[in-house]
Amino acid sequence: MGDLLLVGCGKMGGAMLEGWLARGLSAADVVVAEPVDALRPRTSGVRAVASTSDVAKTPEIVVLAVKPQSMDGVLPDLKRFADEGAVFLSIAAGKTLKYFASHLGTTAKVVRSMPNTPAAVRQGISVATAAGGVSEAEKNRCHQLLEAVGQVVWVDDEALMDPVTALSGSGPAYVFLLVEAMAAAGAKLGLTPDMAMQLARATVAGSGELLKQSSEPASQLRVNVTSPGGTTAEALKVLMAADGIQPVFDKALAAASRRSKELAG
Template sequence: MSEAKTTSEQATVKGPLLLVGCGKMGGALLSGWLEGGTPAEQVHLVEPNIESVAGFIGQGARHHRSVADLPGDLVPQVVLLAVKPQMMEQALADLPSWPAESTVHLSIAAGKPLAWFEQRLGAAAAVVRAMPNTPAAIGRGMSVLVAAPRVDAAQRALCTSLMEAVGEVDWVEDEALIDVVTALSGGGPAYVFLLAEVLAAAGVKAGLPEQLAERLARVTVAGSGELLHRSPEAAAVLRRNVTSPAGTTQEALEVLMAEGGLQALFDEALAAATRRSRELAQ
């Protein structure tokens, strides 16, 4: 994978920040920004459901029911587009036109490539596309970003800083890789939750009470994830640390790691998800 990591140590929001859409992901990002020291009064928030953003308004964020209600003299440093993909067309149709040197547009909408935004915002627009995942809700997300040619280094660093408010960040230079990122980390939490489900179901089939099996699976998956997060060791090393030669775990791994086992299933699953992501982008 061709990657370009960007440091955000000196990246700060110096001008207004416009957040269009404040659902679960938009709200998680805004919470992270405010906790990180972004002044609430610097944030312009577009969200028709005022009840869902009352807390942010109470902190000083400036609320607008629609893009059409934005102040005419507003020139945001960043426009974070967090509306659902099917609502993006209308959001952009009402959005004022700002020069690329003053405003970067950062989209977290799945299935909307850079070319789609350039067709609507103009080829000269500074556009960054990000693919976050749901652990962003607890500050443990993973986001991968890709930038249009007009995005400069300072704008890249600023986008990195904003997405780091909810977890870790990396960049790719080839936009086609975002489809693979979508398949792996975008959908990854669902695969982990499925693992907890199937572990519990297998435990019940083996004779455990359902409540105990679900608890064992849940705590085991959560604890193992935290161990992986904190440990400098690779996942393969941690796996081997749990596995005694000729022991019970080894017996189970012989099944899971057999030809046609877990690796083959995930290869097939990610290929299917990547293919679907590319279809949705058409």
Template sequence: MTLSLAGPLLLVGAGKMGGALLEGWLRQGLDPKSVFIQDPAPSAQVEALAARHGIATGLAPDLPGEPSVVVIAVKPQVTDKLLPEVEPLLGEKTVVLSIAAGRTLGGFAHHLPPDTAIVRAMPNTPAAIGQGMSVAVANRSVTPEQKRECDALLAAVGEVIWIDDETLLDAVTAVSGSGPAYVFLLAECLAEAGVEAGLDPALADRLARATIAGAGELLRRSELSSVQLRENVTSPQGTTAAALEELMVEKGLKHLLNRAVAAAAKRSRELSS
């Protein structure tokens, strides 16, 4: 299905995540003539992509009319300074879609006109390859049509889940938003462990990458639980069982991940205060 919106789209912030979203929208057939980028220094990748498609960029792009959607894809620390600059661009039917971590619906509403339609979403970096995971929540001013548009924009880069309780987004950020970094660290540590066990660094890195990518795809496709998949590959008294015995000690991997997720969720709450 071709992606289309009722009016122009303004992307505010064209870094890695903003660029990943833009690529996904264009892949889904969004008319580049309807897209405008507000960023004084877009990434080189986004700048090249915009140039190829004739997309206007700059500090204040000349919009042909009120935007249907304004996507806020900047660092959370600069949103309070940025929103007063965006506010004059909003129309009565504009929905603001924010992917700024920790920035709440109420925090955005404080800087915008009363009854502004706002959606807060947390995508993650696999959006760059169309395998993202986004969780979104809308305020009461968002209409069904505006929700459909935001859903289509997020779905262009992966799966989308809508929730009603905004407070859950701190935990969502800690699990799926920050989660890819935990997986990359696992790949890093697995490769280093392979080198310690005697493998050539290049081979260890290749094995770690392929193993994590393959296991992740198996997990995505399988109807079995992660517990069942783990048990299926673990023979009693075998090599995997010996390794898991070390990982599953009292303060092993599960304990560390619980601490990591709790720390990330705490930081998300701090960013919203």
């Protein structure tokens, strides 16, 4: 694949690095720039430096895995790589192609992506969009890097990255909140808090795995577990009512998408 520079090795950057190495990327082809000593990888063969200024050779791909608020500080030194034709793959929320063009130059080859936290267990999903100057071959290399931690979807319209952020980028938090709410409701019915949480966690995790392995749509899986006149049907009357769960999610995702636009400036 060629030389790769990973800028930032926190939770997401570290998960991606592990995924790349597990899929056969040579450690000798990776340089990690991470200012925090405790976060630098100790993997044999991977060169780790404190700053991108310590990297002289232009990499084929630069993966930007720093927090969005830190991006302004790292891009000035990286412009030299953009000028030499390196491809930039960003996983920073809210940082647009226009933003990178203003810092790296209008001809910079940039792919903007939005992964989510299940990437930590290689079960994530990333959505990506590319600047005009990125070739199909370069997009494919970025696809392979993102695919190391889960599924990858591409969009041509960058404006879709805001609803993507609202749905899949922020989505794991909604699922975790669902677990909390189910456990709390179970405890109110008399279960111990520990048992209620154990049941809720296992139910959501198991249902997710069933959803992953099944070829049936989510709507059919719901029907499969719903006996007419039974307990599930009674609960779904509440959850699927006009004032049930759907309007709440409509409002929640709209708020998240709106905030994503605001953060992008």
